Amino acid sequence: MHPTGARGSAPRCGRASRPPPPIRGADYAAVHLVDLPDVHxxxxxxxxxxxxxxxxxxxxxxxxxxxxxxxxMARAHWAAVTATARGDEGALPYLREHAGRVRRVDCGDLATGVDRDTR
Structure with a gap:
Protein backbone atom coordinates (compact mmCIF):
# COMPACT_ATOMS: atom_id res chain seq x y z
CA MET A 1 0.00 0.00 0.00
CA HIS A 2 1.13 3.58 -0.53
CA PRO A 3 2.43 5.15 2.65
CA THR A 4 0.26 8.11 3.62
CA GLY A 5 1.31 11.08 1.58
CA ALA A 6 3.54 9.13 -0.81
CA ARG A 7 1.91 10.34 -4.00
CA GLY A 8 1.63 13.91 -2.77
CA SER A 9 5.20 14.08 -1.56
CA ALA A 10 6.79 12.63 -4.72
CA PRO A 11 6.25 15.72 -6.90
CA ARG A 12 7.53 17.99 -4.13
CA CYS A 13 10.61 15.81 -3.58
CA GLY A 14 11.31 15.70 -7.29
CA ARG A 15 11.14 19.47 -7.60
CA ALA A 16 13.24 20.04 -4.47
CA SER A 17 16.13 17.95 -5.73
CA ARG A 18 18.68 19.37 -8.13
CA PRO A 19 18.60 17.27 -11.28
CA PRO A 20 21.71 16.78 -13.39
CA PRO A 21 22.20 19.26 -16.27
CA PRO A 22 20.51 17.19 -19.04
CA ILE A 23 17.28 16.93 -17.01
CA ARG A 24 17.38 20.51 -15.81
CA GLY A 25 16.40 21.66 -19.30
CA ALA A 26 13.55 19.16 -19.66
CA ASP A 27 10.25 20.37 -21.06
CA TYR A 28 8.10 17.51 -19.71
CA ALA A 29 7.90 15.39 -16.57
CA ALA A 30 6.48 11.88 -16.55
CA VAL A 31 4.90 10.70 -13.30
CA HIS A 32 4.89 6.93 -13.02
CA LEU A 33 4.27 4.63 -10.07
CA VAL A 34 6.67 1.84 -9.17
CA ASP A 35 3.96 -0.75 -8.53
CA LEU A 36 2.69 -1.07 -12.11
CA PRO A 37 4.72 -4.09 -13.24
CA ASP A 38 3.33 -4.41 -16.75
CA VAL A 39 3.61 -0.72 -17.72
CA HIS A 40 6.90 -0.34 -19.58
CA MET A 73 2.98 17.33 -17.72
CA ALA A 74 4.71 20.18 -19.50
CA ARG A 75 6.98 22.46 -17.50
CA ALA A 76 4.26 25.13 -17.35
CA HIS A 77 2.27 22.91 -14.94
CA TRP A 78 5.05 21.84 -12.57
CA ALA A 79 4.79 24.67 -10.03
CA ALA A 80 1.00 24.44 -9.77
CA VAL A 81 1.07 20.64 -9.43
CA THR A 82 3.77 20.88 -6.76
CA ALA A 83 1.79 23.51 -4.86
CA THR A 84 -1.47 21.54 -4.92
CA ALA A 85 -0.18 17.97 -4.41
CA ARG A 86 -1.43 16.77 -1.03
CA GLY A 87 -1.65 13.44 0.75
CA ASP A 88 -2.28 10.30 -1.23
CA GLU A 89 -3.94 12.16 -4.12
CA GLY A 90 -0.75 13.62 -5.60
CA ALA A 91 -1.56 15.50 -8.80
CA LEU A 92 -5.18 14.27 -8.98
CA PRO A 93 -6.78 17.55 -7.83
CA TYR A 94 -4.86 19.43 -10.51
CA LEU A 95 -5.72 16.87 -13.18
CA ARG A 96 -9.41 17.00 -12.22
CA GLU A 97 -9.40 20.79 -12.37
CA HIS A 98 -7.91 20.65 -15.86
CA ALA A 99 -9.69 17.47 -17.05
CA GLY A 100 -10.79 19.05 -20.31
CA ARG A 101 -7.17 19.78 -21.20
CA VAL A 102 -5.70 16.34 -20.40
CA ARG A 103 -5.25 14.21 -23.51
CA ARG A 104 -6.42 10.63 -22.95
CA VAL A 105 -3.87 8.22 -24.39
CA ASP A 106 -5.00 4.64 -24.97
CA CYS A 107 -2.33 2.26 -23.68
CA GLY A 108 -4.56 -0.78 -23.26
CA ASP A 109 -2.77 -2.55 -26.10
CA LEU A 110 0.51 -2.23 -24.18
CA ALA A 111 -0.45 -3.10 -20.61
CA THR A 112 -3.26 -3.55 -18.12
CA GLY A 113 -2.06 -0.71 -15.87
CA VAL A 114 -3.12 -2.73 -12.82
CA ASP A 115 -1.66 -1.36 -9.57
CA ARG A 116 -0.01 -4.14 -7.54
CA ASP A 117 -0.06 -2.67 -4.03
CA THR A 118 1.24 -5.04 -1.38
CA ARG A 119 1.77 -4.66 2.33
Missing part, protein backbone atom coordinates in the same frame (compact mmCIF):
# COMPACT_ATOMS: atom_id res chain seq x y z
CA UNK A 41 8.82 2.24 -21.57
CA UNK A 42 6.54 1.95 -24.60
CA UNK A 43 3.60 3.36 -22.62
CA UNK A 44 5.74 6.16 -21.20
CA UNK A 45 7.00 7.08 -24.68
CA UNK A 46 3.46 7.08 -26.09
CA UNK A 47 2.15 9.41 -23.39
CA UNK A 48 5.15 11.75 -23.72
CA UNK A 49 4.60 11.94 -27.48
CA UNK A 50 0.93 12.77 -26.93
CA UNK A 51 1.72 15.50 -24.41
CA UNK A 52 4.20 17.03 -26.84
CA UNK A 53 1.52 17.31 -29.53
CA UNK A 54 -1.22 18.85 -27.40
CA UNK A 55 -1.49 22.55 -26.67
CA UNK A 56 -1.92 21.99 -22.94
CA UNK A 57 1.10 19.69 -22.54
CA UNK A 58 -0.98 17.35 -20.35
CA UNK A 59 -1.50 13.67 -21.17
CA UNK A 60 -2.49 10.57 -19.23
CA UNK A 61 -2.48 6.86 -19.99
CA UNK A 62 -5.83 5.09 -20.10
CA UNK A 63 -6.40 1.37 -19.92
CA UNK A 64 -9.84 0.93 -21.40
CA UNK A 65 -11.99 3.53 -19.63
CA UNK A 66 -9.73 3.58 -16.57
CA UNK A 67 -7.21 6.41 -16.13
CA UNK A 68 -3.75 5.41 -14.98
CA UNK A 69 -0.04 6.12 -15.23
CA UNK A 70 2.09 7.48 -16.63
CA UNK A 71 0.89 11.06 -16.48
CA UNK A 72 2.94 13.60 -18.43
Missing amino acids: AEAVARVIAAAATTESGLARAYYGDRPGHPVV
Whole structure:
Protein backbone atom coordinates (compact mmCIF):
# COMPACT_ATOMS: atom_id res chain seq x y z
CA MET A 1 0.00 0.00 0.00
CA HIS A 2 1.13 3.58 -0.53
CA PRO A 3 2.43 5.15 2.65
CA THR A 4 0.26 8.11 3.62
CA GLY A 5 1.31 11.08 1.58
CA ALA A 6 3.54 9.13 -0.81
CA ARG A 7 1.91 10.34 -4.00
CA GLY A 8 1.63 13.91 -2.77
CA SER A 9 5.20 14.08 -1.56
CA ALA A 10 6.79 12.63 -4.72
CA PRO A 11 6.25 15.72 -6.90
CA ARG A 12 7.53 17.99 -4.13
CA CYS A 13 10.61 15.81 -3.58
CA GLY A 14 11.31 15.70 -7.29
CA ARG A 15 11.14 19.47 -7.60
CA ALA A 16 13.24 20.04 -4.47
CA SER A 17 16.13 17.95 -5.73
CA ARG A 18 18.68 19.37 -8.13
CA PRO A 19 18.60 17.27 -11.28
CA PRO A 20 21.71 16.78 -13.39
CA PRO A 21 22.20 19.26 -16.27
CA PRO A 22 20.51 17.19 -19.04
CA ILE A 23 17.28 16.93 -17.01
CA ARG A 24 17.38 20.51 -15.81
CA GLY A 25 16.40 21.66 -19.30
CA ALA A 26 13.55 19.16 -19.66
CA ASP A 27 10.25 20.37 -21.06
CA TYR A 28 8.10 17.51 -19.71
CA ALA A 29 7.90 15.39 -16.57
CA ALA A 30 6.48 11.88 -16.55
CA VAL A 31 4.90 10.70 -13.30
CA HIS A 32 4.89 6.93 -13.02
CA LEU A 33 4.27 4.63 -10.07
CA VAL A 34 6.67 1.84 -9.17
CA ASP A 35 3.96 -0.75 -8.53
CA LEU A 36 2.69 -1.07 -12.11
CA PRO A 37 4.72 -4.09 -13.24
CA ASP A 38 3.33 -4.41 -16.75
CA VAL A 39 3.61 -0.72 -17.72
CA HIS A 40 6.90 -0.34 -19.58
CA ALA A 41 8.82 2.24 -21.57
CA GLU A 42 6.54 1.95 -24.60
CA ALA A 43 3.60 3.36 -22.62
CA VAL A 44 5.74 6.16 -21.20
CA ALA A 45 7.00 7.08 -24.68
CA ARG A 46 3.46 7.08 -26.09
CA VAL A 47 2.15 9.41 -23.39
CA ILE A 48 5.15 11.75 -23.72
CA ALA A 49 4.60 11.94 -27.48
CA ALA A 50 0.93 12.77 -26.93
CA ALA A 51 1.72 15.50 -24.41
CA ALA A 52 4.20 17.03 -26.84
CA THR A 53 1.52 17.31 -29.53
CA THR A 54 -1.22 18.85 -27.40
CA GLU A 55 -1.49 22.55 -26.67
CA SER A 56 -1.92 21.99 -22.94
CA GLY A 57 1.10 19.69 -22.54
CA LEU A 58 -0.98 17.35 -20.35
CA ALA A 59 -1.50 13.67 -21.17
CA ARG A 60 -2.49 10.57 -19.23
CA ALA A 61 -2.48 6.86 -19.99
CA TYR A 62 -5.83 5.09 -20.10
CA TYR A 63 -6.40 1.37 -19.92
CA GLY A 64 -9.84 0.93 -21.40
CA ASP A 65 -11.99 3.53 -19.63
CA ARG A 66 -9.73 3.58 -16.57
CA PRO A 67 -7.21 6.41 -16.13
CA GLY A 68 -3.75 5.41 -14.98
CA HIS A 69 -0.04 6.12 -15.23
CA PRO A 70 2.09 7.48 -16.63
CA VAL A 71 0.89 11.06 -16.48
CA VAL A 72 2.94 13.60 -18.43
CA MET A 73 2.98 17.33 -17.72
CA ALA A 74 4.71 20.18 -19.50
CA ARG A 75 6.98 22.46 -17.50
CA ALA A 76 4.26 25.13 -17.35
CA HIS A 77 2.27 22.91 -14.94
CA TRP A 78 5.05 21.84 -12.57
CA ALA A 79 4.79 24.67 -10.03
CA ALA A 80 1.00 24.44 -9.77
CA VAL A 81 1.07 20.64 -9.43
CA THR A 82 3.77 20.88 -6.76
CA ALA A 83 1.79 23.51 -4.86
CA THR A 84 -1.47 21.54 -4.92
CA ALA A 85 -0.18 17.97 -4.41
CA ARG A 86 -1.43 16.77 -1.03
CA GLY A 87 -1.65 13.44 0.75
CA ASP A 88 -2.28 10.30 -1.23
CA GLU A 89 -3.94 12.16 -4.12
CA GLY A 90 -0.75 13.62 -5.60
CA ALA A 91 -1.56 15.50 -8.80
CA LEU A 92 -5.18 14.27 -8.98
CA PRO A 93 -6.78 17.55 -7.83
CA TYR A 94 -4.86 19.43 -10.51
CA LEU A 95 -5.72 16.87 -13.18
CA ARG A 96 -9.41 17.00 -12.22
CA GLU A 97 -9.40 20.79 -12.37
CA HIS A 98 -7.91 20.65 -15.86
CA ALA A 99 -9.69 17.47 -17.05
CA GLY A 100 -10.79 19.05 -20.31
CA ARG A 101 -7.17 19.78 -21.20
CA VAL A 102 -5.70 16.34 -20.40
CA ARG A 103 -5.25 14.21 -23.51
CA ARG A 104 -6.42 10.63 -22.95
CA VAL A 105 -3.87 8.22 -24.39
CA ASP A 106 -5.00 4.64 -24.97
CA CYS A 107 -2.33 2.26 -23.68
CA GLY A 108 -4.56 -0.78 -23.26
CA ASP A 109 -2.77 -2.55 -26.10
CA LEU A 110 0.51 -2.23 -24.18
CA ALA A 111 -0.45 -3.10 -20.61
CA THR A 112 -3.26 -3.55 -18.12
CA GLY A 113 -2.06 -0.71 -15.87
CA VAL A 114 -3.12 -2.73 -12.82
CA ASP A 115 -1.66 -1.36 -9.57
CA ARG A 116 -0.01 -4.14 -7.54
CA ASP A 117 -0.06 -2.67 -4.03
CA THR A 118 1.24 -5.04 -1.38
CA ARG A 119 1.77 -4.66 2.33
